[in-house]
Amino acid sequence: GAGVSQTPSNKVTEKGKYVELRCDPISGHTALYWYRQSLGQGPEFLIYFQGTGAADDSGLPNDRFFAVRPEGSVSTLKIQRTERGDSAVYLCASSLHGTANTGELFFGEGSRLTVL
Amino acid sequence: KQEVTQIPAALSVPEGENLVLNCSFTDSAIYNLQWFRQDPGKGLTSLLLIQSSQREQTSGRLNASLDKSSGRSTLYIAASQPGDSATYLCAVQKHNNNDMRFGAGTRLTVKP
Numbered sequence: 764g765a766g767v768s769q770t771p772s773n774k775v776t777e778k779g780k781y782v783e784l785r786c787d788p789i790s791g792h793t794a795l796y797w798y799r800q801s802l803g804q805g806p807e808f809l810i811y812f813q814g815t816g817a818a819d820d821s822g823l824p825n826d827r828f829f830a831v832r833p834e835g836s837v838s839t840l841k842i843q844r845t846e847r848g849d850s851a852v853y854l855c856a857s858s859l860h861g862t863a864n865t866g867e868l869f870f871g872e873g874s875r876l877t878v879l
Numbered sequence: 880k881q882e883v884t885q886i887p888a889a890l891s892v893p894e895g896e897n898l899v900l901n902c903s904f905t906d907s908a909i910y911n912l913q914w915f916r917q918d919p920g921k922g923l924t925s926l927l928l929i930q931s932s933q934r935e936q937t938s939g940r941l942n943a944s945l946d947k948s949s950g951r952s953t954l955y956i957a958a959s960q961p962g963d964s965a966t967y968l969c970a971v972q973k974h975n976n977n978d979m980r981f982g983a984g985t986r987l988t989v990k991p
Contacts, residue, residue: 767922796979805883805968805981806923854922866911866972868979870923 765789767871769855775877776845784840784874788857795838796868797830798854806854812838813860845878852876881906883971885982892959893990900954900985902969907947913979914943914954915968923968927954959989 768787776782788795793814798806808822815835823829827845832838842849852875856868882905892898902912911930915923927936927943929952935944942955952969966986970979 769922798981803983805885805970805983808980856923867913867925867928868970869925870915872922875920 767855767857767869769853769871769874771874772872773875773877775879777879778845778847780845780878782842782845782876784842784853784876786838786840786855786857786871788836788838788855789869791859792857792869793835793860794858795832796856796858797838797840798856800852800854800873809840809853842876845876847878850876850878881909881971881973881980883969883980883982885967885969885985887985888983889986889988891988891990894959894961896959896989897955897957898959898987900956900967900969900987902952902954902982904950904952904971904980906971906973907950909947909971909973912943912945912952912969912971914941914952915970917966917968917984919965926967956987959987961989961991963987963989 770785795812797809800806810830811819812832827843829841852873854873856870858868884903886901909931913928914926916926917923929936929945940957945952966984968981968984970981972979
């Protein structure tokens with residue numbers, strides 16, 4: 764597609780439920796990132812994929828959070844047993860890979876998660 | 880760990896003013912620095928990217944400078960307009976395709 768697409772744009776769930784957030788990166792971008800942004804704060808790094816593998820998952824806050832990218836394109840961020848503190852906007856970004864690229868990140872519009 | 884700080888946190892100016900937003904980072908071993916704009920409830924829009932070997936980048940009324948040795952970048956906006964009202968975020972990338980670390984942003988309001 765023309766840009767990074769994220770679905771759903773809004774998700775309201777109850778504490779303890781399971782949630783999946785989807786990211787469809789720009790076609791041909793091999794690098795994919797998930798960030799979390801709380802109100803009034805800058806985005807906080809969660810996980811970075813290079814192709815199908817998670818190259819850096821050091822930002823995932825705990826084992827309730829998991830992300831996959833099975834075919835090296837679409838990625839799903841999965842949150843188990845959601846807590847009220849998980850409420851935030853979850854942003855996805857993608858970039859080209861290779862020595863010739865600038866490393867410039869392109870972001871989606873985000874998925875706003877509200878845990879009641 | 881890389882820490883990114885943006886000053887001021889909020890700024891309000893009358894239309895037509897030139898203004899400077901500041902970004903500082905603690906680890907000067909960066910690959911690039913990127914400035915973004917974020918409108919309320921929206922994602923981030925890339926404005927300018929400066930590679931570590933560069934000193935500045937320009938796009939229209941925007942000019943971003945980078946002083947890697949001192950850990951600073953500035954975003955200069957000329958002849959500000961109400962449509963420039965948004966939150967401006969800077970982010971630094973340590974290695975190509977690793978994650979970027981963000982500041983908390985500067986919330987800019989340009990009054991007509």
